[in-house]
Each structure stands twice: as C-alpha cells, then as structure tokens.
Amino acid sequence: MSIATGNAAAAAVGGSAGAAGAAQRYYRRFTPVERIMHAFLMITFVGCALSGLPLIYAERAWAQTLARLLGGFEGAGLIHRICAFVMIVVFVSHVVMVFYKAIKGGRLMAMFWGPDSMVPQLQDGIDIWNNFKWFIGRGPRPQFDRWTYWEKFDYWAVFWGMFIIGGSGLLLWFPVFFSKLLPGWMFNIASLVHGEEALLAVGFIFTFHFFNGHLRPEKFPMDTVIFTGRIPEHELKGERQVEYQRLLREGKLEAKETTAPTSESKWFGWTIGGIALVLGVITVVLIVYSIF
C-alpha cells in the first residue's frame, strides 16, 4: 500500500479516534510471553544501571548514597550480577524463541524479510525520509506497518548492546576463567567498553526510548501496549494504517481482535512504567550533573 493511500485512509478514520471512548475495539500486538520478557528486561536494565553507575561515579555523594541504599558496594555488586544474569537469560531465551518459531512455522524467510521482520528494509529508509519531512512540515505524516523504523532501531540497539555489554561484563565477572584464554589488556578494554556502553545505553533508553513510549503527544503520559499487549483500534488505524490495511486484506484482522485490557494490566503498566520513568529521568539528571 502506498503512503499516500495510507494517509488518505488515516484521514478517513480520524473520526474514529474521537469516538474511541464508546465501543473501543482492541487488537493483540504482544503475546503474554513477550510482555513478561519485556518486563524482565526493564527491571533488570534499571537494576543494572542503578547498581553499576555508583562504580563509575564513586567519588560523588549521590553515588555513595545510592550504593549505601543498595547494601554498600558489595550489595550493589550482588544486585548487578543477579540482574545481569536474568538479563542474559531473557536475551538468550528471546533469540532461541525467535529461531524456534521461525523454523517450526516454516517461516525462516519471514524472520529476515517482510512486515513481521525486525530487519531494516528499504521501506524503513523511505519512512525515515518521510517522517523527517513531516517533522519540518514538508509532507504528510507517514503511516507504518507492524514495526516502525525507530522501534527497529531500539531493538537492534539492545540486541548488539547485549553482546558488547554482556560480553565485557562476563569478562569482568569471571576474570580468572577468562585470563586463561585472553591477554591481560583485554580486561582493561572490557572495563572501559562496559562503562562507556552502559552510559550510552542508559542515555539512549532513558531519553529516546522513554520519549517514544511516554512523551510523544499521542502517547502522553504513557503507552501501555507493552504491558497490556493490546492496541486500541484508533491507534492501529491512526499510526499503523499500513498494517491495518494489510491485515484486512489478508483476512487476519478479525483473528487479532481481543478484549479490552483489564484494569489490573493497565495499573501494572502504569506502576512499573511510571517507576521506570521516574528512576530513568533521575539517573539521566544525575549523570548530566556529574559531568559538569
């Protein structure tokens, strides 16, 4: 479907966004397993950040207070290792699940190509161009399929980040074992890489990723889709018109329709998302404050 058609269709459904409150339809976007894994990733990432940063800024009063709150530098180290272990388990499980699903369903190609793939494609480049044109008022707002280019960017940032931060972290965790395999200077590099990548990851997740989830005008104050797994019809039509039309064309839309999110799942989203947002913003403020 062309972007122009998508926009025309989006404009046509503009009214349904307004009527969203009445009899809202919902569609399934994330499975319970995906939501649970994201929750674990969030918790362990925040845990690693809070327990790791006091080491970088050990001379700062806030870092010493934070380390004390976490049970001293030893307690923080333990929390860091527990969170890191769970994070690695979540990451490895995710990769295994992606391959297992693709091979079992005979859809190996769909993992690399097509609307459900996280692999960047030509359309993503076109979407970036059109979105930036829209930012400066030079074109209509583009419509997206299952994954937007910024969602793919976030995904790969975490994916490759896991190899860098996880790999270097394991070297720091098990120096005796790795010293039998690697030269000594690798440990200096690992220590440097781990700290710098951590700052980059924290800076990125707690600003760009949070902005996309919380602060975009149409999402403010919070997009709860990753917690409830359900996207309301007006959002699917309003932002992911290409996906909506594709599902309609392929006759798959009806099968995706689901019940409204329960108030418990919404509250869970608001609570865990809100706590992460507050901790993330405080962390970024402290890092920026410590630089000057």
Ligand code: HEM
């Ligand atoms: C995923 C696997 C990870 C492993 C195995 C790991 C492991 C480690 C280990 C063993 C240390 C040394 C801690 C100590 O001596 O007490 C460390 C330090 C640190 N970690 Fe991690 N970590 C991981 C993920 C993360 C993540 C996701 C972040 C940030 C979001 C992070 C941030 C830090 C920071 C800032 C330090 C201090 C670095 C320095 O002193 O320069 N780590 N990590």
